[in-house]
Amino acid sequence: MNFSTVLIANRGEIALRLVRACQGLGLRAVAVYSDADRDAPHVIQADSAVHIGPSEAAQSYLDGAKIIKAAQQVGADAIHPGYGFLAENADFAQACADAGLVFVGPSPDNIRLMGSKIRAKAAAVAASVPVVPGYYGDDQSDAHLLTEAHKIGTPLLIKASAGGGGRGMRQVHDLADFATELRAARAEAEAAFGDGQVLLERYVGKARHIEVQILADGHGNVRHLFERDCSLQRNHQKVIEEAPAPNLAPEIRANLLDSAVRLTKGIGYDSAGTIEYLFDAETGDYYFLEMNTRLQVEHPVTEAVTGIDIAQWQIRAAGGEALPFAQEDIPCNGWSIEARIAAEDPAEGYRPEIGEITAYSAPELDGLRVDSGVRTGSTVSHYYDSMLAKLISEAPDRASAIRLLDRGLKAFRIAGPGTNIAFLRDLLAMPEYGAGGHNTASIGDTYPEGWKAPTPTPQQQAEAVLARLLASFARSDNPWSSLGAWRVTEPAGRSGAALYRVAGENVKIDGRGGQYTVTLPDLAPIALQNVTLSGSTLGFEINGVRHNTDVQISGDIVTLHGASGRMAIEVLTQDGILLSGNDAALGAGNQITAPMPGQVSEVVVKLGDTVTAGQPVVVIEAMKLLQTLAAPCDGTISQINFSAGESVDSGAVLVSIEPEE
Numbered sequence: 001m002n003f004s005t006v007l008i009a010n011r012g013e014i015a016l017r018l019v020r021a022c023q024g025l026g027l028r029a030v031a032v033y034s035d036a037d038r039d040a041p042h043v044i045q046a047d048s049a050v051h052i053g054p055s056e057a058a059q060s061y062l063d064g065a066k067i068i069k070a071a072q073q074v075g076a077d078a079i080h081p082g083y084g085f086l087a088e089n090a091d092f093a094q095a096c097a098d099a100g101l102v103f104v105g106p107s108p109d110n111i112r113l114m115g116s117k118i119r120a121k122a123a124a125v126a127a128s129v130p131v132v133p134g135y136y137g138d139d140q141s142d143a144h145l146l147t148e149a150h151k152i153g154t155p156l157l158i159k160a161s162a163g164g165g166g167r168g169m170r171q172v173h174d175l176a177d178f179a180t181e182l183r184a185a186r187a188e189a190e191a192a193f194g195d196g197q198v199l200l201e202r203y204v205g206k207a208r209h210i211e212v213q214i215l216a217d218g219h220g221n222v223r224h225l226f227e228r229d230c231s232l233q234r235n236h237q238k239v240i241e242e243a244p245a246p247n248l249a250p251e252i253r254a255n256l257l258d259s260a261v262r263l264t265k266g267i268g269y270d271s272a273g274t275i276e277y278l279f280d281a282e283t284g285d286y287y288f289l290e291m292n293t294r295l296q297v298e299h300p301v302t303e304a305v306t307g308i309d310i311a312q313w314q315i316r317a318a319g320g321e322a323l324p325f326a327q328e329d330i331p332c333n334g335w336s337i338e339a340r341i342a343a344e345d346p347a348e349g350y351r352p353e354i355g356e357i358t359a360y361s362a363p364e365l366d367g368l369r370v371d372s373g374v375r376t377g378s379t380v381s382h383y384y385d386s387m388l389a390k391l392i393s394e395a396p397d398r399a400s401a402i403r404l405l406d407r408g409l410k411a412f413r414i415a416g417p418g419t420n421i422a423f424l425r426d427l428l429a430m431p432e433y434g435a436g437g438h439n440t441a442s443i444g445d446t447y448p449e450g451w452k453a454p455t456p457t458p459q460q461q462a463e464a465v466l467a468r469l470l471a472s473f474a475r476s477d478n479p480w481s482s483l484g485a486w487r488v489t490e491p492a493g494r495s496g497a498a499l500y501r502v503a504g505e506n507v508k509i510d511g512r513g514g515q516y517t518v519t520l521p522d523l524a525p526i527a528l529q530n531v532t533l534s535g536s537t538l539g540f541e542i543n544g545v546r547h548n549t550d551v552q553i554s555g556d557i558v559t560l561h562g563a564s565g566r567m568a569i570e571v572l573t574q575d576g577i578l579l580s581g582n583d584a585a586l587g588a589g590n591q592i593t594a595p596m597p598g599q600v601s602e603v604v605v606k607l608g609d610t611v612t613a614g615q616p617v618v619v620i621e622a623m624k625l626l627q628t629l630a631a632p633c634d635g636t637i638s639q640i641n642f643s644a645g646e647s648v649d650s651g652a653v654l655v656s657i658e659p660e661e
Contacts, residue, residue: 001319003077003102004028008046009067010082012373013389014295015042018080021311023047030074032067034060036381041373048074055383061085064092068099078102078318084385087294088115088163104318106271106293113267114291117161118199124288127266129259132278132287134201142182148200149178155203158182160189160196164290166236167192171203187602188626204278206439209233210245210286211276212260213302215310217317218270223325224257225302225310226332231439232427234350239420239443240427241298242337243305246398246436252279256286263288272299272314281439297340297390300369304336304394335401336394339409339424342386346423347453352386352622353417354596355379359536359552361413367394368408380417382597382622388414398436402428412566415552415559421566423451456503456569462518462526463538464558464569465500465509467551469516470533501572592629592655594648598622602644603655609637611657618654634660 005028008018015031019042022029031046036055043049050070053060060066062085071079079096081087087105090112096103105111114120118136125131134156135148149156149172158181160168168189170181186196213225229245230238245253260275274296276289299310308330313323343353357378362370372389374380380388391412393405406428409421430446432438443451456464500507508519514531530546532539538549549562559568602619605611611631618629639656642648 001025001027001316001321003319005030005074005076006078006080006104006315007032007050007067007071007074007076008042008080008082009061010080010085010087011037011040011042011061011384013371013387014082014084014297014373016045016373017311017371018082019046021309021315022080024309025312025315027315028076030071030076032061032070034383036379036383040378041375050074055381057085057383064089064095067092068095068101071101072099076101078104078315080104080315081294083294083297088292090115102318104271104315106269106273110267110269110271111293114273114293115162116197117159117290118197120291121199121288123267124263127259127263129263129288130286132201132204132289134199136199140197142179145182145198145200146175146178149175152200152202155205157201157203158185158198159201160185160193161199162189162193162195162197164292168198169236191601191621204280204287206280206282206441207231208245208279208281208439209238209276209289210248210256210279211274211296212257213296213299213310214260214264214269214273214275215308215313215317215323216264216269216271216273217323218320219322221323222261222264222269223323223327223330224261225306225308225330227253227256228298228301230298232433232442233440234346234443238298238340239424240337240339240433241301242335242398242401243301244332244335247281249284252284252286259288263291269293271317272310281437297387298338300371300390300392301336301338304369304392305332305334306330307333334394334396335398336392337398337401337405338390338392339405339428340387340420341389341391341409341412341414341424342420343380343388343417344386344420345418346420346451349450349627350420351627352382352596353380353419354382354622355417355554357388357414357416358554359413359415359550361550362389363391363408363411365404365408365411367404368392369394388419399434402434410565413550413552413561414566416554418568419566422454425565426451454567456567457564458520458523458526459542460560460562460564460567461502461507461520461569462509462528463540463547463549463551463560463562464567464571465502465507465518466516466528466531466540467533467538467549467553467558467560468500468571468573469498469509470531470538471551471553502569589632590635590657590659591653592617592632592657594620594650594652594654595627595629596622596650598627598648600642600644600646600648600654601626603640603642605637605640605655607637607640611635611637620648620654629654631657633657636660 006022007030008015019029028047031043031049032052033043034055052066086092090108093103094108121131121136155173158170168185170185190196208231212227216222227245228243230241232240274292277286279286345351360376369392393401395401505521516528517525519525528540530541538551552559558571598620601621604616612634615631616628635657638658
């Protein structure tokens with residue numbers, strides 16, 4: 001190894017993963033952190049850490065000069081970029097080399113070549129690897145792109161040449177919309193990658209996303225670590241990945257693996273990387289999509305089935321070591337599946353969730369691995385990606401891996417910001433996924449109107465109301481002065497009662513001494529007996545059956561973690577009911593307000609423009625996701641309060657509309 005100290009230019013779970021990888025090799029691991037990450041787990045676990053600036057990524061994690069200065073400050077002789085941020089920035093890789101620092105990754109030339117989807121397609125063609133029919137040329141004029149779009153036909157994809165993660169990607173089903181979608185794709189690509197170049201591809205709607213993990217060194221050795229299936233995607237972003245890929249014919253698998261090695265050797269690649277393919281299961285055709293010149297989020301599933309620590313071997317290869325194993329020595333045993341746990345609301349278009357994590361407990365089960373960047377007390381902000389953790393199962397076969405992953409998701413405890421755990425469990429339960437017949441369109445086909453959160457059962461509503469009531473006891477000597485709940489005074493000698501509001505309905509609870517009855521509208525009362533509250537565990541009996549539920553309360557939200565999994569329920573007190581009726585807090589019907597803190601990405605309209613209800617008006621960015629806000633009514637734009645690039649707080653009035661008479 002030709003270095004001893006590695007600075008990790010990243011944050012969150014990947015920074016923690018790399019800290020462990022470096023320390024496992026006897027290397028000193030140095031973290032970097034922004035204002036928002038001052039007390040983050042990766043900062044605490046590293047051997048040392050350097051502050052690199054404000055919370056905004058552009059002024060910290062994306063500032064290459066600050067990263068290099070930090071490395072020099074602590075005497076680091078190598079920099080690992082992780083994934084995202086500067087991981088696929090050729091100029092940063094070159095700047096590291098110019099500063100005498102080892103960049104743990106491929107050469108700047110390789111990053112530049114494969115970072116351009118247009119040039120990468122040319123490299124694939126040169127290596128006799130099939131590519132999706134489309135346009136990959138240099139003429140980027142609107143007129144020429146429209147001409148090429150007519151040649152390709154619809155449906156087609158407009159894709160940013162740089163970057164990934166679904167940014168700068170638009171589907172076009174009607175060429176009348178091409179100009180609008182092209183403008184949107186370019187703007188998004190410019191904002192995300194600083195490069196507005198695009199390519200056009202025929203859209204393969206029900207394809208599978210298969211990728212091959214590559215590991216190479218500086219001695220000419222290239223090995224594949226078999227394939228992964230990453231077809232379950234929402235908004236072109238992966239949510240569940242697995243290795244190996246199910247229902248893949250042996251000859252197709254062999255062709256994918258061989259072509260990936262051939263392409264990697266053809267460009268002289270010398271690090272970890274991934275060759276991504278689009279596979280049409282109906283025809284058996286496969287097409288090169290792109291190469292990711294970095295470690296992938298989903299690398300743990302490959303580590304599980306091969307037994308090879310990809311992160312460590314990427315570091316060792318950068319340190320000059322040769323891969324010691326031949327291709328035939330690499331096994332592929334069992335099955336592994338990964339789920340990405342994110343702070344988002346899948347029922348609201350995957351809207352990011354922010355706030356403090358008030359309780360965090362990861363499952364501890366044989367065969368489960370958790371890669372996480374948060375803990376109890378961590379704050380999820382709008383500055384960064386919404387992913388909180390990755391849960392990875394490893395089992396002898398696919399069915400067992402699915403069951404184990406579902407069990408782990410059910411046991412995962414995260415309170416505070418909402419998460420996508422219930423959504424992930426529903427994906428695992430889809431018959432199409434269980435049979436291994438899923439594709440990139442499966443989520444949209446299964447939930448054409450969007451995924452809907454499960455409705456709380458009557459018992460869960462009763463549990464939430466009981467928990468809210470018991471929590472109030474701890475805050476008052478008088479158990480019926482409970483946080484503004486409507487108190488009902490009953491005749492002497494009877495127990496008191498309180499009213500709460502759940503799902504727009506009044507819910508009554510009364511009782512004492514561990515015996516309570518909850519009455520929901522139009523349902524028989526639910527008797528909860530022998531009630532106990534120990535720490536955050538609510539215990540009770542219903543019809544002689546004992547139940548234990550972990551409870552977390554944040555404001556009006558009661559989060560239950562019980563036998564049926566996680567459920568968040570709003571339980572309003574009298575004060576809460578009054579507040580919820582204050583429509584002014586939500587903005588008037590002719591205003592567009594920011595749903596959460598973020599940055600204005602684009603203002604689509606101008607002052608005086610006429611708009612119709614549902615027409616896009618403003619695009620805001622939060623946690624690396626773009627959200628388009630539409631006009632709430634027909635009318636004329638009367639006020640624009642923010643410009644592109646400005647930061648906004650939650651609830652800020654962005655645009656006002658003079659309603660049409």
